[in-house]
Amino acid sequence: MKGKNFSFNISELDLSVPRIGQMLNFGEGECEGVFSEMIFSALEEAEKLPPARAEYTIFEAVKFSDAEKTIEINDIIFEVNRIVSSQLRGSDSIAVFLCTAGPGISEKSRQAMEAGDLLTGYIYDAVGNEIVDAAFNLLYKDLQKHTEVSGKKLTNRYNPGYCDWKVDEQEKLFRLMPDNYCGIRLNSSALMDPEKSVSGFIGIGRNVRFNSFTCGLCDRTDCIYRNIKDKE
Amino acid sequence: MDEILNKIARCIQSGKIDKVSPYPPDMKGEDGADELTKFALENGIKPDQVLDLALIPAMETVGDRFSRKEIYVPQMLMSAKAMNSAMKHLKPFFQSGETKRKGKFIIGTVAGDLHDIGKNLVSMMIEGGGWEVIDLGVDVSTEKFMKAIGENPQAAVGLSALLTTTMENMKKTVAVIKDSYADTRILIGGAPVTWEYCEKIGADFYSPDPQGAVNYLKQLVA
CATH class of the missing domain: 3.40.50.280 (Cobalamin-binding domain)
Structure with missing residues (x-):
């Protein structure tokens, strides 16, 4: 079982006003004036916060059940369902990962909303989502470098709560990890605290592939990532 | 009366909060929902007229445009800010009972x-x-x-x-x-x-x- 942990200052992450504008649903070049100024200012505030954290652990002993659409790791059976099972099938090992932007950005969003400034709160929320995604991207690149050496490839990431993999399976995922891993805890509804966090699996193997269009696997039509892809 | 109410409605639809607000750029330097609502009430327009003939229809337009995906959440929230700047002048009338809410x-x-x-x-x-x-x-x-x-x-x-x-x-x-x-x-x-x-x-x-x-x-x- 191998693993690695990271700490990323916000300035190290690939965050930009246009990208966050896209997350707020603006088309290319549409996010300007007061909106881009507000995003810029939120990014400046975010830079003052503690770094984002990310960790992964690679589990070598992985069993797939095609009939049950489950994956077994360390005697824990994950009911990942059809889509995730088929995408991870063929993996020799699985990297279980966690990333978090930490509590600061959500706190800023909450404070702004409580003060009645919903727009600023909404922008902080989008910045928080981007911090987590950007931290994950750096973790993924590192894992890619590590696995390429042995001629292996990576799948996309798959998270509880998406592609029919129920969010309460997060509780099982956390059982694989040391307590307080990455500073993240689960609440009684199996939601992560800090809120701006992500957990999931990445398949590793010679016979796996990265799927560049995962929106086709998911039936959520209201998703911002799908909207961005559609606009592109 | 119609002219001032229409102006308030336009400010809310466009997200023009007050005079100093830079948004939207084409209304820079103009009075916003804040000043216009204050002016309307000081000049004899009744608070429920401001509510029923300006604020509610303006927000309805904003909501419809959002439903049709003509605007997105940030623009809608900017309109909300403008609405709140008008609403703060109506709050005393709600509290006194002179203006009634819908429920x-x-x-x-x-x-x-x-x-x-x-x-x-x-x-x-x-x-x-x-x-x-x-x-x-x-x-x-x-x-x-x-x-x-x-x-x-x-x-x-x-x-x-x-x-x-x-x-x-x-x-x-x-x-x-x-x-x-x-x-x-x-x-x-x-x-x-x-x-x-x-x-x-x-x-x-x-x-x-x-x-x-x-x-x-x-x-x-x-």
């Missing part, structure tokens, strides 16, 4: 769910529709909803959830509310919620966007 609306994100953006958007649009909103926040227990309904028995109720797991808590809350307050209208919303689910759990209305909720409440008091 009361209790809203909260259900137990176990901490997401508040969708709930806040709906709250803001419903307030813009002339309703008094009692926002119970996030992770709201059934008991807390019941207490609020007990204190405001005529109120309609809105339940929000973002996750399939917490959506199940909606079912429990709806059942308990309906058991004690069968006539209370319950609206539900959130990413995983559908009409089918609404019917299954015995709620009264589902809308995929905030304006749908405003329109439903409007026909309740028509």
Whole structure:
């Protein structure tokens, strides 16, 4: 079982006003004036916060059940369902990962909303989502470098709560990890605290592939990532 | 009178908060919803005329444009800011009873769910529709909803959830509310919620966007 942990200052992450504008649903070049100024200012505030954290652990002993659409790791059976099972099938090992932007950005969003400034709160929320995604991207690149050496490839990431993999399976995922891993805890509804966090699996193997269009696997039509892809 | 009310409505639709607000760029330096509402009230326009003829129709237009995807959340929130800057001048009239709200609306994100953006958007649009909103926040227990309904028995109720797991808590809350307050209208919303689910759990209305909720409440008091 191998693993690695990271700490990323916000300035190290690939965050930009246009990208966050896209997350707020603006088309290319549409996010300007007061909106881009507000995003810029939120990014400046975010830079003052503690770094984002990310960790992964690679589990070598992985069993797939095609009939049950489950994956077994360390005697824990994950009911990942059809889509995730088929995408991870063929993996020799699985990297279980966690990333978090930490509590600061959500706190800023909450404070702004409580003060009645919903727009600023909404922008902080989008910045928080981007911090987590950007931290994950750096973790993924590192894992890619590590696995390429042995001629292996990576799948996309798959998270509880998406592609029919129920969010309460997060509780099982956390059982694989040391307590307080990455500073993240689960609440009684199996939601992560800090809120701006992500957990999931990445398949590793010679016979796996990265799927560049995962929106086709998911039936959520209201998703911002799908909207961005559609606009592109 | 019409001219000033139309100007207030235009400010709200465009998100023009006050004179110093730089947004939208083509209205830079002009009076915003704040100054115009103050001016209207000081010049004999009645607060309920400002509410019924400027604020409510303006927010309805904003909600419809959002439903048609002509504007997005940031523009809608800018309109909300403009509406709030007008509404602050009306608050004393609501408190004195001179201007009446359309009714009361209790809203909260259900137990176990901490997401508040969708709930806040709906709250803001419903307030813009002339309703008094009692926002119970996030992770709201059934008991807390019941207490609020007990204190405001005529109120309609809105339940929000973002996750399939917490959506199940909606079912429990709806059942308990309906058991004690069968006539209370319950609206539900959130990413995983559908009409089918609404019917299954015995709620009264589902809308995929905030304006749908405003329109439903409007026909309740028509």
